[in-house]
Amino acid sequence: MKVLIAGGRGRVGSRVAELLESRGVEVVPGGLADGVDYIEGTRVQEVLSGVDTIVNVLNTGRFDEEGAVSFFEGTTRMLTAEGERAGVRHHVLLSIVGVGEGDASEIGYYLGKVAQERAVKAGSLPYTIVRSTQFHGYIPVLADQHTVDGKVLAPRDLIQPVELDELVALLAEVTLNGGPLGEIEIAGPERFRMDDLLRATLAASGDPREVVSVDGDSAVDAMVPHGEYRVGSVLYPIRGIPVAG
Numbered sequence: 001m002k003v004l005i006a007g008g009r010g011r012v013g014s015r016v017a018e019l020l021e022s023r024g025v026e027v028v029p030g031g032l033a034d035g036v037d038y039i040e041g042t043r044v045q046e047v048l049s050g051v052d053t054i055v056n057v058l059n060t061g062r063f064d065e066e067g068a069v070s071f072f073e074g075t076t077r078m079l080t081a082e083g084e085r086a087g088v089r090h091h092v093l094l095s096i097v098g099v100g101e102g103d104a105s106e107i108g109y110y111l112g113k114v115a116q117e118r119a120v121k122a123g124s125l126p127y128t129i130v131r132s133t134q135f136h137g138y139i140p141v142l143a144d145q146h147t148v149d150g151k152v153l154a155p156r157d158l159i160q161p162v163e164l165d166e167l168v169a170l171l172a173e174v175t176l177n178g179g180p181l182g183e184i185e186i187a188g189p190e191r192f193r194m195d196d197l198l199r200a201t202l203a204a205s206g207d208p209r210e211v212v213s214v215d216g217d218s219a220v221d222a223m224v225p226h227g228e229y230r231v232g233s234v235l236y237p238i239r240g241i242p243v244a245g
């Protein structure tokens, strides 16, 4: 089996590449560092030659709606069109639980992910969309994203982080399955309120930032799974955080 990992040297992509290679898969790591650009179309046909499956774990630093939508939509259209020409049989996309739902529907980056999912579904390649919640290692970044004037302004929203290794294992499993599985979600075993999670995470690393709970006591549940989902078994490494719901 030959797999193109679009974004294969990134945080998720490099781990998926390592795991698939350990299972005997021929992996092509197609990202900017490899001279491949899915916006410009550079080397795309070349890296798709003989590929059975595309694992799409691309990412952008653009968080505004225009930037995120044009990146995720543009790269996905390029991959699906060229993938079809090259005879690819399966497109595995990594997305995020809850994008486009509730309050999350107003976040520019998430609108980019919604556009990305739409482009995958509109294309002719058989697909599996794996939606994950936030990775454990991403929680400190989330604190930074919510920091205004030195204080972390955190909503009481529900959040159910997952260990990256468990997501990587699911992406590898779906890829090795060889055929489309539709839409699959994964989340960790515990559900928290975001302000509690950020407060405990900063305290554990000795970060002096104050976490201020905002939006009253309302707990928006847009970012946790609602239907069936794969439940990870790895607990959040910091213990003692009140579990919600």
Ligand SMILES: NC(=O)c1ccc[n+]([C@@H]2O[C@H](COP(=O)([O-])OP(=O)(O)OC[C@H]3O[C@@H](n4cnc5c(N)ncnc54)[C@H](OP(=O)(O)O)[C@@H]3O)[C@@H](O)[C@H]2O)c1
Binding pocket: 006, 007, 008, 009, 010, 011, 012, 013, 030, 031, 032, 033, 034, 036, 037, 038, 039, 040, 057, 058, 059, 060, 075, 094, 095, 096, 097, 113, 132, 133, 134, 135, 138
């Ligand atoms: N963080 C979370 O908690 C979370 C949760 C659920 C889902 N996700 C999703 O996980 C995915 C992967 O995230 P990540 O953290 O692994 O991202 P990352 O480390 O930033 O990696 C992104 C990859 O995309 C490549 N890339 C960017 N623009 C490109 C272009 N125009 N052409 C070709 N390659 C390009 C980069 O190539 P270079 O390495 O060469 O620069 C890099 O390999 C994202 O789609 C994100 O939405 C994240």
